[in-house]
Amino acid sequence: DADVTQTPRNRITKTGKRIMLECSQTKGHDRMYWYRQDPGLGLRLIYYSFDVKDINKGEISDGYSVSRQAQAKFSLSLESAIPNQTALYFCATSEASMGTDTQYFGPGTRLTVL
């Protein structure tokens, strides 16, 4: 089984709808992240969480919110989806040890907003 799973893998929705993307991990990592990927722009950080009680905004948090329900679960919500939120969304996890940090990515969720 995959260490980092994302559901759904694909989603098509309409403008104005509320959408939730879910991420679960079995790696036992404390840190979790949400990124979006757009062609030609690489990955950009939306939100990150270093533990259950810690939530931080990334580069592009406007229009998004997150919930860290447990150490293993980190959800991303689009309160009112708009077409320019059409993108590939990745969840990642990491565990800082010895002062270093390596992130491991889920398979991604492809979101289309019509």
Next chain:
Amino acid sequence: AQSVTQPDIHITVSEGASLELRCNYSYGATPYLFWYVQSPGQGLQLLLKYFSGDTLVQGIKGFEAEFKRSQSSFNLRKPSVHWSDAAEYFCAVGGRGSTLGRLYFGRGTQLTVWP
């Protein structure tokens, strides 16, 4: 501010040829450096990483990268490319101290391999 530049958007090489993908970064101190690969329809897989020590880093699938502080570069190399290496490659820089855990990605280099 941290940033990563991958100057080449798209590279085409023949199978068996050598490969070098360029990455330049901007960071105020010694960064953590990573290369990830994304195959079509897949997530990102870690190829290799540099934290400290030997500036030549070996990774999976026969890749290596060299950290050159004077040039702010972390170029990825492979002596002989295989058709299965066709993918998109991302360089990333990570912070230390208060920014530990934040990764900043380049825009990616798409690699095409001709048979």
